[in-house]
Each structure stands twice: as structure tokens, then as C-alpha cells.
Amino acid sequence: MNHIHYLDDLKEGQRFGSGRFLMDAMAIKRFAVEFDPQPFHLNDDAAKATLFQGLAASGWHTAAVTMRLFAESEFKPAGGTIGAGLDELKWYQPVRADDELYLETEILEVRPSQSKPEQGMVKARVTTYKHPGEVVQVFVANLVVKRNVTQ
Numbered sequence: 001m002n003h004i005h006y007l008d009d010l011k012e013g014q015r016f017g018s019g020r021f022l023m024d025a026m027a028i029k030r031f032a033v034e035f036d037p038q039p040f041h042l043n044d045d046a047a048k049a050t051l052f053q054g055l056a057a058s059g060w061h062t063a064a065v066t067m068r069l070f071a072e073s074e075f076k077p078a079g080g081t082i083g084a085g086l087d088e089l090k091w092y093q094p095v096r097a098d099d100e101l102y103l104e105t106e107i108l109e110v111r112p113s114q115s116k117p118e119q120g121m122v123k124a125r126v127t128t129y130k131h132p133g134e135v136v137q138v139f140v141a142n143l144v145v146k147r148n149v150t151q
Contacts, residue, residue, distance in 0.1 A: 004078045016105040
């Protein structure tokens with residue numbers, strides 16, 4: 001089911017899956033050098049002496065990978081993935097090299113716009129997992145989704 005989802009197609013409780021992404025130690029370090037240069041993201045030996053007790057991906061790296069998986073997932077909002085903000089973003093455990101990430105998106109709320117009848121808002125919980133069922137990150141997104149004006 002990889003078709004475009006208009007606001008009118010979506011219902012609370014619907015769930016959508018994603019492909020998978022294998023996290024790699026070099027990618028963890030490359031991201032950290034540019035965006036989050038802390039020892040637990042940069043150096044295996046230094047990371048062992050930290051809270052993480054080993055190399056861990058930046059939470060922002062996990063969020064970026066999640067965005068890629070989300071954009072390529074089964075959930076294809078009409079008009080593209082247009083965010084109007086997040087209600088929450090939580091990290092539950094570190095992501096490490098060789099962790100395979102995947103997502104589940106659950107539709108929490110669907111609201112037609114009163115002022116812009118051609119669109120509406122969708123609230124969706126996006127849960128990022130590693131391995132079978134281990135939650136690493138959750139965010140609740142507010143998305144602008146087009147309505148099907150041909151109906």
C-alpha cells in the first residue's frame with residue numbers, strides 16, 4: 001500500500017511501516033564530527049568511559065535517519081511530508097553501530113482545517129525501533145496534509 005494518502009483517507013489508529021536502515025560506526029562518527037562532536041559519538045575508547053559505555057549515535061543522527069525512513073515509508077501524505085512542529089521527541093536508549101532501525105507510524109488525530117478547506121492537520125506518533133521491538137526514539141508530529149478536492 002504505497003499510494004498517496006489524502007487527509008480524507010486517514011483514520012485514527014491506522015499504522016504504517018517502513019524499510020530498514022543499518023547504522024554504521026563510520027557514519028556515527030562522521031555525523032558527530034559535523035553536528036555533535038562529543039567523545040561518546042566520536043571515539044570508541046573515549047566512549048567506554050562515559051554513561052553510554054561505548055560508541056553511541058547522536059540522538060540527532062537517530063532523528064535524521066528516522067526522517068529518511070519516514071519520508072520513504074508506506075505513509076505518503078498528499079503534498080509531501082510537511083511538518084508543522086513536534087509535540088514531543090524522546091530518546092529511550094542509544095543507537096549503536098550495527099543496529100538496524102525501522103519505524104511504525106500511527107495516526108493519532110485527523111482534523112480538517114476550518115480556514116483552509118483544501119488541507120488539514122494530522123497528528124502522528126512515529127516510533128523508531130532497533131532489532132525486534134526495542135524502542136529507541138518516539139516523536140509526535142503535526143503534519144499538514146492535502147485533502148482530495150476531486151471527491
